[in-house]
Amino acid sequence: MKERLLGKNPEELKQIALQLGLPAFTGKQIAQWLYVKRAKSIEEMTNLSKLGRERLSQSYEVGLSSPIDVQTSKDGTRKYLFPVNGESANAVEAVMIPDGERKTLCVSSQAGCKMGCKFCMTGRQGFHGNLDAADILSQFFAIEEAGQLTNTVFMGMGEPLDNWEQVKRVIEVLTADWGLAWSPKRITLSTIGVLPKLKQFLDESRCHLAVSLHNPFPEERAEMMPVQKAWSITEIVRLIKQYDFSGQRRVSFEYTVFEGWNNSPRHAAELIRLLKHLECRVNLIRFHKIPDFPYGTAPEKAMEAFKTLLEEGGLTATIRASRGEDIFAACGLLAGKHAAEHSQK
Ligand code: SF4
Numbered sequence: 001m002k003e004r005l006l007g008k009n010p011e012e013l014k015q016i017a018l019q020l021g022l023p024a025f026t027g028k029q030i031a032q033w034l035y036v037k038r039a040k041s042i043e044e045m046t047n048l049s050k051l052g053r054e055r056l057s058q059s060y061e062v063g064l065s066s067p068i069d070v071q072t073s074k075d076g077t078r079k080y081l082f083p084v085n086g087e088s089a090n091a092v093e094a095v096m097i098p099d100g101e102r103k104t105l106c107v108s109s110q111a112g113c114k115m116g117c118k119f120c121m122t123g124r125q126g127f128h129g130n131l132d133a134a135d136i137l138s139q140f141f142a143i144e145e146a147g148q149l150t151n152t153v154f155m156g157m158g159e160p161l162d163n164w165e166q167v168k169r170v171i172e173v174l175t176a177d178w179g180l181a182w183s184p185k186r187i188t189l190s191t192i193g194v195l196p197k198l199k200q201f202l203d204e205s206r207c208h209l210a211v212s213l214h215n216p217f218p219e220e221r222a223e224m225m226p227v228q229k230a231w232s233i234t235e236i237v238r239l240i241k242q243y244d245f246s247g248q249r250r251v252s253f254e255y256t257v258f259e260g261w262n263n264s265p266r267h268a269a270e271l272i273r274l275l276k277h278l279e280c281r282v283n284l285i286r287f288h289k290i291p292d293f294p295y296g297t298a299p300e301k302a303m304e305a306f307k308t309l310l311e312e313g314g315l316t317a318t319i320r321a322s323r324g325e326d327i328f329a330a331c332g333l334l335a336g337k338h339a340a341e342h343s344q345k
Contacts, residue, residue: 188208
């Protein structure tokens with residue numbers, strides 16, 4: 001199997017060029033073809049010598065995967081299905097969400113997920129492997145809106161900090177001058193809190209952070225999110241408070257509201273206490289009912305009432321609009337429909 005070039009930085013590409021007996025500057029040329037001109041094949045890299053292209057093609061390929069399916073929601077959201085490592089058995093999804101001038105891409109970082117959150121369809125699917133940088137970058141480069149994306153969120157399938165090395169590579173491609181030259185402000189990474197990697201993310205990038213909180217009480221959070229037993233939300237918030245979020249960098253907390261589980265005044269009070277002295281936002285998310293799950297969707301009124309309690313306690317809170325529900329592209333639903341279809345085959 002050929003090694004994939006997509007995801008490698010100019011220095012790594014230079015080393016490959018030198019190993020193949022090509023001039024060192026070929027590394028920079030390849031990076032330009034990959035990230036600026038978005039070449040789909042080595043054959044397209046016409047300012048490389050013919051011999052250079054031949055040598056490169058013997059052991060390498062670009063590694064760009066094309067989507068195998070696309071669905072469009074009535075609200076304009078589009079969900080793309082991508083093969084992983086060229087195989088469609090464990091396909092992953094990327095969701096493009098248009099909003100006025102903005103086009104945000106929600107990307108997947110793993111096929112399935114190890115974390116097992118009980119309310120999440122991806123978690124129920126189990127873990128089928130990490131995506132490499134080429135698989136993640138394909139979600140950006142091979143969709144129809146590739147040249148128009150304004151923002152991205154690592155919020156699709158999988159826990160991005162459980163695949164930090166590859167996600168970090170992708171962030172480097174997105175933000176480096178030799179890559180897409182995006183500001184880190186255009187990128188948000190969402191995590192349930194893999195503590196050691198979270199520290200690396202905070203130290204090694206300047207991207208925004210979103211933390212899946214869902215319940216401020218450790219024992220209750222552990223009922224739904226097994227990760228709580230390894231890395232408590234208390235520890236996570238303590239770590240985050242050591243960083244500066246008063247300037248350009250932002251932190252938000254995702255809080256899916258389950259009727260009767262996490263939306264009482266007691267929960268609001270504890271959330272206010274937990275996040276005290278932290279410049280942040282709480283995003284309240286409407287839960288999409290899934291099969292065999294004890295809690296339901298909170299009515300709009302209950303969502304509003306919980307939001308008001310948080311605001312009265314000094315927190316900034318928003319109710320996040322749900323997008324792409326009709327194509328199962330909303331939070332926590334990714335791969336649910338696909339997995340169900342797959343199991344019927
Ligand atoms: Fe994994 Fe996120 Fe789903 Fe939890 S909510 S199982 S971390 S994809």
